[in-house]
Amino acid sequence: MVPAAALAAELAARGHHVALVSDERGVRFPGLFDDVQTHVLPAGRFTGGPIGWAKAARKMIAGRSMAIELYRGFKPAAVVGFGGYPAFPALAAAFHCKLPTIIHEQNAVLGRVNRLVAGKVSAIATSYAGVERLKPDHEPKVRLIGNPVRQSVLDLRDRPYPELDEDGIFRVLVTGGSQGASILSDVVPDGLALLPVHFRRRLQVTHQARIEDIDEVRAKYAAHQIPAEIATYLPDLPERxxxxxxxxxxxxxxxxxxxxxxxxxxxxxxLPGATDDHQTANAREITQAGGARTIPQHLFTATELAKQMQKLGLDTLALANAARCARSVGRPDAARDLADLVERIDQPSLFNPDAPARLQVVA
Structure with missing residues (x-):
């Protein structure tokens, strides 16, 4: 939903009329689509055996019919899908209505729904130079775009990496994404406690944890005498x-x-259970560039974390270099480039100032 919101903001800034189509979960993300017209369509996941598949199919068919009706009034110049089952009914309706379509793949492995529709869409925007599960005959319509991020995060690119001297506070941010991650709560406090005393005493931690883990995590940090702020949600994540x-x-x-x-x-x-192990593929580029260290979950122990933290944190020059390496593989113009691609899909609309294109984001 974040890259969809970033694209919507960029297109709206260019004078386009943007609408969001998603399921009930997608339209509930706080703060992302407050100023965007939204439409809820039914969509189902094909899980749960034959009965679950039948229920999902009925929802998809109903969603497709509703999207076709929506397009008759909205008349979109293009439909952009961001993967996931909620995007499928709107994309299927776009194919029926012969509308220009783009899919954006956030991960380094083409997702299931994007694989299903890749042969029919007008263009495929990717976030990585190498994306697994793309067929060779899709290559002519693939464009490397990157993954759009919020402007508040993009603004950090102009801020220097925080200075760190040998006696300064060492700040650690722990986040498992929007839902937290129990493995991080289980391992990180104990791993940080294994650091040499002179390093451990410099730590200051912000840790996002699941609500069911938060009391135990807080108790662990307190027992290890490591200053830590624990929260289930970080509204100021860019500042952190x-x-x-x-x-x-x-x-x-x-x-x-x-x-x-x-x-x-x-x-x-x-995440070991991620579809097609796409998170391991996502981590590859930044790790190979020297901006990160990747630890498979089955090897993620307190001892291994402490070892990797010392390799990163005890050499301030190496740490600053890792920051530069992480930055080197960023694609800060992703929202702009994706918006450019959307506009080129329906080129005539660019030259009609009296009728700005009505562009639809499907997430």
């Missing part, structure tokens, strides 16, 4: 990112995009 010397996180697409936009070194623990 600006403040951090190292980030310990999952390897979701938006997390990687924000780390590389801001230029922050990271220790990444990809």
């Amino acid at each position: 990112l600006a403040w951090a010397h190292v980030v310990i996180a999952r390897a979701g697409a938006s997390t990687i995009a924000e780390l590389t936009a801001a230029g922050r070194p990271a220790i990444l623990v990809p």
Whole structure:
């Protein structure tokens, strides 16, 4: 939803009329689409065996019919899908109405819905130079765009990496994404406690945790005498990112995009159950560039975390270099470039000042 919102903001700034089509979950993200016209369509996940598949199919068919009716009044110049089952009915309706279509793939592995529609869309925008599961015959319509991030994160690119001297406070941000991650809550406090005393005493931690984990996490940090702020949600995450010397996180697409936009070194623990192991693929570019260290979850122990933290944190020059390496693989113009691609899909609309294009974001 974050890259969809970033595209919507860029298109609206250019004078286009943008609408969001998603399911009930998608339209509820706080603060992302407050000024955007929204439409809720039914969509289902094809899980749960034959009965679940039948229910999902009925929802998809109903959603497609509703989207076709919506297009008759809205008359979109283009439909942009951001993957996931909620995008499928609106894209299927766009194919029926012969509308220009674009899909954006946030991950380094083409997602299931995007794989399903890739052969029919007008263009495929990717976030990584190498994306697995793309067929060779799709290559002519692939464009490397990057993953759009919020302007508040993009603004961090103009701020220097926070200075760190040998006796200064070392700030650590721990985040498992929008839902937290229990493995980080289980391992990180104990891992930081294994650091040498002179390093541990400099730590200041902000840790986003699941609500069911928060009391235990708070107790662990207190027992280890490590100053830590624990929260289930960080509304000021961009500012926390600006403040951090190292980030310990999952390897979701938006997390990687924000780390590389801001230029922050990271220790990444990809979610092992992610579809097609896409989080491991997401982490590859920043890790190979030297901006992150990736630890598979089955190897993510307190001892291993302490070892990697010492390699990153005890050499201030190496740490600053890792920040530069993370920044080097960022694609800060992703929202602009994706908006350019959308406009080129319906070129005549650019030259009609009396009728700005009505562009639809499907997420």
